[in-house]
Amino acid sequence: MLSAYLDLALGLVLAFLLLSLLVSGLNEAIVRLLAIRSKFLWAYLRDTLDDDAPKGRSWLPSGARDVFAALPFARDPRPAHETRPAPPEPAADDGLTQSLYERVREIDHPTRGRTSIADLPPGRFSGAVMELAATEPGGVEGLLAKLKDAGSPLHGHLKGVWETAQRDLDRFRKGVETWFDGEMQRLSLLYKRYVRWVVAMLALAVTLLFTVDALEYGKTLLRDNAYRATVTAVTGPEAYGELKARCEQADPVPCITDTLSQPALLGILDKAIISVSVPAEGEPVFHWNGAAWWDRLTTPSRWPGFLLTFVALLFGAPFWWDVLRRITGARSRS
Template sequence: MFGSTILDVLLAVVFTFLGVSLAASAVTEAIASMLRLRQSTLLDGISRLLNDPDFDGLARDVYDHALVDPLACVRTRQASLTNRPAFIHPRDFAVALTDVLRDRHPGGPGGADLAGCIATVPDDKLRGALQTLLRQADGDRLLFQAALATWFDGSMIRLSGWYRRRTQMISFLAAFAIAAMLNADVLHVTAEVWQRPAMVNLLNAGLSHDTITLQNALARLDASSLIGWDGWSGDPRDGWPGVLTMLSGWGIAAAASLFGAPFWFDTLQRLSWIRGAVPVAARADGLPYGSLALPHAKLSPGSE
């Protein structure tokens, strides 16, 4: 159903996407670690979950809990958090929030039941959510903590989507920069791989005894001309139309990297299986289609 040239083009394009995606993932992870994006996103998410945008209420007290941060000390400002956790287990969050609710009650720790502790929460929406979870647990503390853990876990799933949206722009910009550095122009790769079988046939047909031209043609067929800046000074993409096409090729590679390296790795595997199952047509001289029959002549002085 598919010709070998079509599959070769698809393999080359997917391989380009895979390489750019792997490099962009590494750069994005390095930037996220340097800027502590996971820690900041988790803190913002918990502040929103507990309706404490100023970080001076429940969110601050939860972060001060020993289960959340073993190095915790009493902090008054968000900026004073020097060891922000990048992950909080739902069970630890539930226990910490329960302890904080009891400690904040006017009667002191254990001074009232959970219903009385929740009733002191100043925020109406948060108080209503906690009261709903307590009713579903029939007032049982362990069941209430389990419900809190499930509630927190669901919020973290939404927070993960929020984090991905925050890092998508970083990933795209990193992929675009990598494509520019490597000159990974997908449109150029597609055109080159598509035209190579025809170029090989022309070489076999008319350049059998022209050694100098054959050397130039072999250099043109070199794989390094697909990706990279080799020979850029004589590239036919010079000029504004060519530059715009090149920028478009970089943009396509950067946009495709947002699917992630695992997606393109699986796609490359499937295409490789299909490519291995496609029979290769033979030419009249018995060689596989697309292969180059080199003349029996020396390509350069001293070569055998």
């Protein structure tokens, strides 16, 4: 009986892991398609360096809705992509954000239109600041004066670092690097807080579109030994013996092949609005289940199972992968 409960836990963890990976994949696809990370970084840089947001508004989104509304479509804070090396002197009409990009764009990826830089190493940022200071009369003091005249929020930060470094260039560079590293950590936390709401919406959409009832799935695993054996077949060679005993044939290979030709984990998704079956031979077959899907979705007795699935997906794929490793005893590569 203990083995049955262990298989139940394993089956649920596998289901939650696969669905969490689907949610993560959808989120990553949206983020990459809309270049959210890159726009988020350069929105922060424009706010910090130039404060040139239109009509006095911040470039950074003020809420989770703006991350996937105003930021991707209304305003693009990223500089135009450029492949040429930085000029010796910044142009007079260039803002500080553009001047900074000129000195970090060697890490940019080949692209069209706007820059794709989504991660700026602190050491590269401090090096770019030192290069900007070298182009100003008076060095760092001249750069600070320019920042003050431009009303840049960066002036206060760099002035504090400059005074703390006691006007030592090497200590100033390291101070800028440390400060920017702290800012990137803060920005990452802010980004994750916004994206968390998007992940929650995607988890809800996956749960409802596939109508995954975790309680129903758990009952099926407990009651159907054959189904449970097929689900746990992906975890180790022990399952082969279980399938061999279940088939009760002199040659169990045809039975095992037939069983695994219909992947049991696809049974989790067979109640989706569009389901898929994998025949022993030929291409996968898709089925429209609109009527059955709507009937499941509007059945109140299934809502607790939907809620359990939704909450489980909020934990994310890394959590369920770690749980799976612990159950199976697998060790991650160091």
